[in-house]
Amino acid sequence: MEKRNRVFIATSLDGYIADKNGSLDWLFSIPNPDQIDMGYEPFMSVTDAIVMGRVTFETVCGFDCPWPYSKPVFVLSGTLKSIPDEYKDKVELVNGSIPELVNMINSKGYHRLYIDGGTTIQSFLKEDLIDDMIITTIPILLGGGSSLFGDLVSPLNFEFVSSKVYLDKVPQICYTRKRD
Amino acid sequence: MEKRNRVFIATSLDGYIADKNGSLDWLFSIPNPDQIDMGYEPFMSVTDAIVMGRVTFETVCGFDCPWPYSKPVFVLSGTLKSIPDEYKDKVELVNGSIPELVNMINSKGYHRLYIDGGTTIQSFLKEDLIDDMIITTIPILLGGGSSLFGDLVSPLNFEFVSSKVYLDKVPQICYTRKRD
Numbered sequence: 001m002e003k004r005n006r007v008f009i010a011t012s013l014d015g016y017i018a019d020k021n022g023s024l025d026w027l028f029s030i031p032n033p034d035q036i037d038m039g040y041e042p043f044m045s046v047t048d049a050i051v052m053g054r055v056t057f058e059t060v061c062g063f064d065c066p067w068p069y070s071k072p073v074f075v076l077s078g079t080l081k082s083i084p085d086e087y088k089d090k091v092e093l094v095n096g097s098i099p100e101l102v103n104m105i106n107s108k109g110y111h112r113l114y115i116d117g118g119t120t121i122q123s124f125l126k127e128d129l130i131d132d133m134i135i136t137t138i139p140i141l142l143g144g145g146s147s148l149f150g151d152l153v154s155p156l157n158f159e160f161v162s163s164k165v166y167l168d169k170v171p172q173i174c175y176t177r178k179r180d
Numbered sequence: 181m182e183k184r185n186r187v188f189i190a191t192s193l194d195g196y197i198a199d200k201n202g203s204l205d206w207l208f209s210i211p212n213p214d215q216i217d218m219g220y221e222p223f224m225s226v227t228d229a230i231v232m233g234r235v236t237f238e239t240v241c242g243f244d245c246p247w248p249y250s251k252p253v254f255v256l257s258g259t260l261k262s263i264p265d266e267y268k269d270k271v272e273l274v275n276g277s278i279p280e281l282v283n284m285i286n287s288k289g290y291h292r293l294y295i296d297g298g299t300t301i302q303s304f305l306k307e308d309l310i311d312d313m314i315i316t317t318i319p320i321l322l323g324g325g326s327s328l329f330g331d332l333v334s335p336l337n338f339e340f341v342s343s344k345v346y347l348d349k350v351p352q353i354c355y356t357r358k359r360d
Contacts, residue, residue, distance in 0.1 A: 013315075013338060013355065014329035015195045026335065125321065135193075139340050139355050141305065143332020149194035152323020155206065158193060160319050160349045169340045173351050175193065175319050 003111045005102065005129050007121055008043045009148060010136040016145035017118050024059070026140050030169050038136055038166045047071055049110035051101070054080050056117030057091065074105060076120055098127045122150035128177075133158065136172040183291045185282065185309050187301055188223045189328060190316040196325035197298050204239070206320050210349050218316055218346045227251055229290035231281070234260050236297030237271065254285060256300055278307045302330035308357075313338065316352040 010027055011017055019026055050069055052060075054077035060068065061084075073091040075083065083093050094101055105113060115124050124130045135148075158175040165171050190207055191197055199206055230249055232240075234257035240248065241264075253271040255263065263273050274281055285293060295304050304310050315328075338355040345351050 012335075019335070029337070137353070139338040139358075141329060141332060141336040141338065143330075143335055149321060150323075152321060155192075155199070155323055156321040157209070158319040158321065160345065160351055163343060163345060163351055165340065165343060171340055171343055171351075171353050173317070178319075 001111045003102075003106055003113075004131045005113045005115050005124060006043070006047070007115055007130055007133040007135070008040065009116065009121070009134075010038075010138055011148045012138055012140050012142040012145070014141045014143065015148050016142045017148045018146040019142045020144040022146070026142060027138060029140060030138065030167060032167060036166060038170065038172060039134065039164070043134065044071065044114070046112055047114040048112045049074060049105055049108075050114045050116060051076060051105065051120060052115075053077060053117040053120040055119065061087065071114075072110065074101070076101065076123075098123050098129055102129060118146050118148055118150075121148065125149070125152060125156065128156060128179075131177050132161075133175045134172060135175070136166070136170060138170060181291045183282075183286055183293075184311045185293045185295050185304060186223075186227070187295050187310055187313040187315070188220065189296065189301070189314075190218075190318055191328045192318055192320050192322040192325070194321045194323065195328050196322045197328045198326040199322045200324040202326070206322060207318060209320060210318065210347060212347060216346060218350065218352060219314065219344070223314065224251065224294070226292055227294040228292045229254060229285060229288075230294045230296060231256060231285065231300060232295075233257060233297040233300040235299065241267065251294075252290065254281070256281065256303075278303050278309055282309060298326050298328055298330075301328065305329070305332060305336065308336060308359075311357050312341075313355045314352060315355070316346070316350060318350060 018024060049072040051074045057075045067090055074094045075091050076094055078095050080093055083091055115121055157178040159178040161174040161176050163173045229252040231254045237255045247270055254274045255271050256274055258275050260273060263271055295301055337358040339358040341354040341356050343353045
């Protein structure tokens with residue numbers, strides 16, 4: 001099966017994934033009475049495993065809901081010493097270089113990876129190891145916060161694949177890496 | 181006629197309007213054999229005047245083409261002392277506060293303003309004086325450069341209006357300010 005590292009994330013119009021206070025409340029500023037998932041379940045159905053950083057892991061742990069993932073989760077952290085007992089059967093703590101990490105996860109049979117969290121996505125992009133990005137834009141200017149994208153040594157070309165608009169209010173665009 | 185301050189601009193996927201070297205070459209990275217204007221002429225046809233900063237003015241002056249604007253241009257700068265002779269019949273040098281500037285331009289009968297250039301757009305947004313934004317996204321991560329958006333004291337909500345895809349490769353989304 002083809003190996004793909006994919007991003008599925010929502011940003012503000014100015015490219016932030018959390019506001020100045022680290023809050024995600026603005027993500028829910030668009031009325032969504034039927035709780036449509038904006039493509040999340042179809043995306044997860046073609047995901048073998050999830051790679052996220054410590055901040056995203058701790059954010060998810062803080063959600064007032066059951067553990068939301070049915071797929072293996074790898075938490076990438078250089079500072080976290082261990083995973084709390086209640087999550088030990090759900091997540092694996094990993095660190096080290098991104099290419100080695102991807103090889104290790106691929107060798108376990110997980111080929112289609114969901115890469116989540118700003119720092120982790122930026123680390124993958126620095127290694128040119130992101131293949132697809134599905135970016136949902138919430139039409140708000142936050143004016144500061146945690147950026148989805150970071151510095152790169154060289155530009156990376158992507159290609160437009162498709163676009164949708166959810167709830168008549170939220171555009172979502174799929175891009176794929178264009179490697180020459 | 182309704183007063184509108186509008187942005188019509190292209191950014192990279194990571195929100196830059198110029199790369200790390202100040203270059204705009206990446207804007208032309210998508211093959212465009214028929215030189216389609218991606219909505220620029222229709223936009224200009226409903227524009228009464230243009231407001232831009234010094235950097236944008238000097239960039240346009242440096243283009244190897246005749247002066248591209250048929251509408252009055254106001255160059256907003258606190259540092260530029262005078263306009264070079266060859267542009268004196270085309271542009272007016274202005275400075276001062278953004279609300280006063282808008283009032284002055286409106287009082288001349290120009291109500292639909294095209295606000296251009298990163299610093300100028302950011303100054304207008306800080307005063308909540310942008311009504312519409314048409315943002316064309318070139319699918320490239322530049323990894324650094326001049327940002328379209330800047331810091332804001334408070335978030336600003338916008339509303340999705342419409343989207344198009346040019347050349348099957350370049351998404352363009354129109355947003356309008358949502359004032360409660």
